[in-house]
Amino acid sequence: MDIKVLYINLTDETFEIRVRNDLKRYLGGTGLAFQLFQEEAKIDREPLSEEQPVVISSGFLSPYFPTATKSIAIFFSPLNNNLGESHAGGRLSLALKLAGISALVIKGKCNSLKYLIINDGIVKFQTAEHLKGLKATETATYIREKESNAGLRSILRIGPCGEKKVAFSSVVVDTYRHFGRLGLGAQFGAKNLKALIVTGSGKEEPKPDNIKGYKELFEKLHKTVIGGSMKKYHELGTAENVTILNELKALPTKNLQENHFERIEEISGESLAEFSLTRKFACAGCPLGCIHIATVRRRFDKEEEWERVDISYDYELIYSLGTLIGIGDRTLLLSMMEKIEELGLDAIYAGVFLAWVVEAFKKGLINSEDIFVDSIDFGDYENLKTVLKNLVFKDNEFYILAREGVHKLTEKYGGGDFALLAFNNAIAGYHTGYANLLGQHIVGIRNAHTDNGGYSIDQSCRDINDIKFIIDKLYEEEIFRSAFNCTGICLFARKVYDIETLQQCINSLNIDFDTHDLMDLGEEIYLKKLAFKIKKGFNLKEYKFSKRFFETTAMGKSLDEALTYEGVKYFNEMVMEKMKRRGLLP
């Protein structure tokens, strides 16, 4: 199969498909997306300037193997003014393949608010002026009614926060899935792009030389996925970790002033499953189904007047919109998740932002005139919600800065010591130890917990304080995941798809690749991205962690600041040597 890239110019409303078989060795997903991004990115220009590209690439194996459901977006992040990368499931990967497209490269800016329909490589530009200011949820409703090919399409859209170019706004994918991290929503907003629909006839598909072998491999993996090894993701889901991390005293609470939450029982995975879980959904091509849907029943009037809302939840949201901001009421927690979905925000960042606001307010760094609420505290649902809405509706200095991110607020108001940021990305819900800290802040290419699973390394190596050992483990895992993320297989299935299995899957689609090639590709992509980040200003020698990470104990131990910085130094020397060997040093 050819690698077909659809280049779209929003300014001129033009498009073309280019066959890019020269990029075959990058497979798809993150590898292909980064190569395309690097070709088009204007490194000296502002992250949201219109010539900057947004690249979205379907995983190479999506949706040809069970759980291969991911698409990868690479773009300039308005949060870190550097490399942005975000992953999403839903139906997008499948829809891109139905359209016969490996990747999209979107540049320019629509002359008014528009949405695009991509059907078999043909792009239509439609006005979205009528959708201006609408919630991400409502936007999809109107598009769904108007456009065809239900069931075989994917609908991406932004909410009002994306339109306002809030740096931590998301792109909602097919309801309940998101390009959440690092501000792709702001890129869409800056491009006047309200939504994107991808569909196709599925005329082009791989034709395995050994179709019998392909089918056998697919069906073996299908059985493995549903047969038990990934069961926990389907049953309680990642929310299972809420109780576990809380007991380990590793669950960031009240802006990480604490490491466990006194009201955990009401918002634990067990509790949500017992009282609120009503359904599970899956991404297209995943028989596991990890998307947990809770139903909220809410009274909206004094009489017996009720409404119901279905909301997806998982571990990270319970952390960011629950423990981190002190919300221990199940209905309020789920309602906060609903608000995030409507506004179109990165749920993790939104929680980190609110937690910082509360602490800054309580410390007197900001006041009620700044935030347009009389007072605010942890657990104060109504005022926390109002602050989020004010991101869209208030234009004072505080909210103008807030739209750029918490780091901008700290420059003006102080409070950097308790901002839970990792190179301006919000930290995920773990305070487990050195591997988590270094994994998210330093090694992780997206500054995300899923880059290398540092939280998991901390839990399996609890008594290890050998910082070099930890960095080596993180690096090894990061490289594996770098290769893995070219395939589009969900990281939840990483233990099912070991490197040998990945090779078999790739080979079955007539691509000659061995395990060495794969790991080498993983390292090449990672080091290229890191070189890009460094060139754009990610300075390992001057990196500073917020004090808060060392003030609160992690799984019962205090983290030593000096030892952490030793880890940074060791990593810096290691990767500089590796980049030098590959000729990647700036």
Place this chain on the structure above:
Amino acid sequence: MRKVLYAKYMTRCMGCMSCMLACSRRLRNSLSVAKSAIRVRTKGGYSSGQMTALHCLGCEEPPCINYCPRGALGKREKGGIKINVSLCDGCRECLKGCPVSAIFFDDEKNLPIFCIHCGNCVSFCPHNCLAIEELP
């Protein structure tokens, strides 16, 4: 007595499309869900909570047969349609005859896609939403 595919428990459906992938893979050696004879979709988006499966209901007197101008379609003994591919010229008239819009089309082969009620999709549904059932 008909013995046909029945989307019995769609309230349990997760939208994973394993059924569609199985149909395409097993019946047509295809990796594309577009070749499937069953189509799962939402009714108004995932947040509506409603999933539906479009598939041949195995009508006792299938109206699609009479729409074929070349006499290529006939009744399967236990429900559903059999097609004589040598007679089909890909005119797509049969698609108009299905009261539930459950006949699809393979552009590559220029042939309509009919469910043969084989149960391959049933065996790949992780939530047992589908069944092959006898209907009166």
